[in-house]
Amino acid sequence: MPASSRAQTLKAEMPPASFDAGYVVRELTAVADYIRHIKQEIGALQANELCRDRLPMAHEELGSVVKATASATHTIMEAAEDILGTDETSPDRYRERVETRMMQIFEACSFQDITGQRIAKVLEALGQLEKRLGRFATAVNARDATDTLDPEEALRHARREMLLLNGPQIEGRGVQQDDIDALFA
Amino acid sequence: MALDLGMPILVVDDYQTMVRIIRNLLKQLGFEDVDDASDGTSALAKLKQKRYGLVISDWNMEPMTGYELLRHVRADDGLRTTPFIMVTAESKTENVIAAKKAGVNNYIVKPFNAQTLKTKIEAVCGG
Numbered sequence: 496m497p498a499s500s501r502a503q504t505l506k507a508e509m510p511p512a513s514f515d516a517g518y519v520v521r522e523l524t525a526v527a528d529y530i531r532h533i534k535q536e537i538g539a540l541q542a543n544e545l546c547r548d549r550l551p552m553a554h555e556e557l558g559s560v561v562k563a564t565a566s567a568t569h570t571i572m573e574a575a576e577d578i579l580g581t582d583e584t585s586p587d588r589y590r591e592r593v594e595t596r597m598m599q600i601f602e603a604c605s606f607q608d609i610t611g612q613r614i615a616k617v618l619e620a621l622g623q624l625e626k627r628l629g630r631f632a633t634a635v636n637a638r639d640a641t642d643t644l645d646p647e648e649a650l651r652h653a654r655r656e657m658l659l660l661n662g663p664q665i666e667g668r669g670v671q672q673d674d675i676d677a678l679f680a
Numbered sequence: 681m682a683l684d685l686g687m688p689i690l691v692v693d694d695y696q697t698m699v700r701i702i703r704n705l706l707k708q709l710g711f712e713d714v715d716d717a718s719d720g721t722s723a724l725a726k727l728k729q730k731r732y733g734l735v736i737s738d739w740n741m742e743p744m745t746g747y748e749l750l751r752h753v754r755a756d757d758g759l760r761t762t763p764f765i766m767v768t769a770e771s772k773t774e775n776v777i778a779a780k781k782a783g784v785n786n787y788i789v790k791p792f793n794a795q796t797l798k799t800k801i802e803a804v805c806g807g
Binding site: 669675 | 740769775786803
């Protein structure tokens with residue numbers, strides 16, 4: 496903006512030297528409008544609904560997913576270990592035993608259908624959270640504070656940084672085994 | 681040089697299913713003397729009590745990570761030559777470089793298969 500028009504804008508925004516009741520009313524009305532707008536946006540965030548329903552539900556569903564996958568893994572491994580460790584000499588009995596165990600493996604794999612549905616619910620909740628927070632941040636022109644990490648989180652963050660605890664990478668983003676092999680060749 | 685199937689191996693992982701998977705794979709490869717630990721601290725205690733021919737360790741564990749365990753092992757005069765393979769989901773380049781600098785003998789990214797584990801053990805322990 497050129498200096499002359501910036502000066503004009505500033506002049507237009509500055510209160511007149513003498514008391515102007517109309518100016519004060521306009522300013523207070525603008526503040527009241529802004530507060531009303533912020534209240535609307537806070538309402539649209541539906542924070543209570545998120546805290547009361549969606550986030551606990553996501554927590555519970557993910558907990559169930561962990562339990563179901565652990566249980567299925569245990570069943571599958573038990574069946575596989577039993578097949579590997581069997582010393583059955585009769586071919587018929589061996590076949591029967593392997594088939595029984597194989598059926599248990601198939602049954603255990605059905606966990607994927609249910610966990611898939613549970614994860615879909617969590618994704619939907621996260622999508623809602625993302626949408627509402629995004630709208631709120633835009634509406635109030637939010638800026639992130641940099642000094643609000645609680646001490647426990649700050650310690651965890653420092654540990655992750657120091658010990659390179661990056662966790663699994665999204666598929667295709669991490670280094671490939673072939674590249675690692677080349678490094679160690 | 682043939683692999684010494686009698687050598688004791690220490691598997692370090694806080695996820696019991698992974699310990700079980702690695703134990704089974706090692707058993708299939710012919711290794712019978714396999715111990716496990718659930719983090720670096722308990723692994724270090726076991727390493728000081730028994731001479732292991734190989735350590736297979738995860739990275740992300742508490743309280744002591746596999747990366748810290750590796751650095752402890754390499755800093756200890758009695759343990760520094762113990763072969764050490766990292767088996768981890770940490771697949772950022774900085775992790776691999778840091779582990780190599782710290783003296784890891786090989787690095788496997790999870791998920792992995794039996795052939796990869798076999799190849800790395802052979803490369804490290806002389807198959």
